[in-house]
Amino acid sequence: MDGRPYGAHRLRPRIFTDQQIDTLLVAAGRLTPRVRAASWQTLLGLLTVTGMRISEARNLNDDDITIDDDAGDGSGWVRVTDTKFGKSRLVPLRPTTMTAIRRYRRLRDRTFPAPKTTAVFVARRGTRIARSTAGNTFREIREAAGLAGGSTEPAARLHDFRHSFATNTLIGHIRTGGDVDAMMPVLSAFLGHVGPEATYWYLSNTPELAAALAERIQARGGGDE
Known part of the structure; x- marks a missing residue:
């Protein structure tokens, strides 16, 4: 395990x-x-x-x-x-x-x-x-709807509505300057997860979310070395 x-x-x-x-x-x-x-x-x-x-x-x-x-x-x-x-x-x-x-x-x-x-x-x-x-x-x-998937993309699933809601909610929060850590317990409650740590894992490895976080860093000048 x-x-x-x-x-x-x-x-x-x-x-x-x-x-x-x-x-x-x-x-x-x-x-x-x-x-x-x-x-x-x-x-x-x-x-x-x-x-x-x-x-x-x-x-x-x-x-x-x-x-x-x-x-x-x-x-x-x-x-x-x-x-x-x-x-x-x-x-x-x-x-x-x-x-x-x-x-x-x-x-x-x-x-x-x-x-x-x-x-x-x-x-x-x-x-x-x-x-x-x-x-x-x-x-x-x-x-x-033409979303049955293929060799380059997965077929749409009912559970993808849930992933999309969670991801897009957090992306919107990030782009308006919100605090991610403060938002996670709220989003976790919305989703019915046992706790924020489950929501963090649930959203991990999501390219759209990674891109939004990168935008935030670049906007703050965090990408300069």
Whole structure:
């Protein structure tokens, strides 16, 4: 054992660009029937803005998403209880995300007036999205989006939404002059990691993050010898 929080071997993450995420969302919107397309568009959108695990998103129930009455701006919260490490957490949702979820729920409820599940996200028959179904459907989406991979790049994976959220959040913090060490516990809590050290390891060997750190050093003149 090497003492690291995860296995010694892992696939290199693919950090999505905004354009690639848009392409995936468009591809999801072309699924059939319509409720399946809306379910997957909203699900992928939620993964994009929260960094949730796909298992956590699949297992969300309607009462796990609530509006923040105190804020008064239409924002809300998602309560994540089915986590990898058994830790519950609250993740904030922006007003635009809450609006998208409400729009999807209206379509879902019109399609299935007699609910078959308490799940937020449903498959074509109105049942909770199964693990195997999620994998098969995303392979269909990434193929349509032209992100199935090849000899020079890896295929897009659902877990890459999580990597992209973590990496891009930290890159944005770095580029605005924020303190990386101060940000890590916050990001760790968002991701549901057991501690910041797990998040450091999770983000290690990510070229996009290394480039952002290099920009910071050069901007401060740290690259001069």
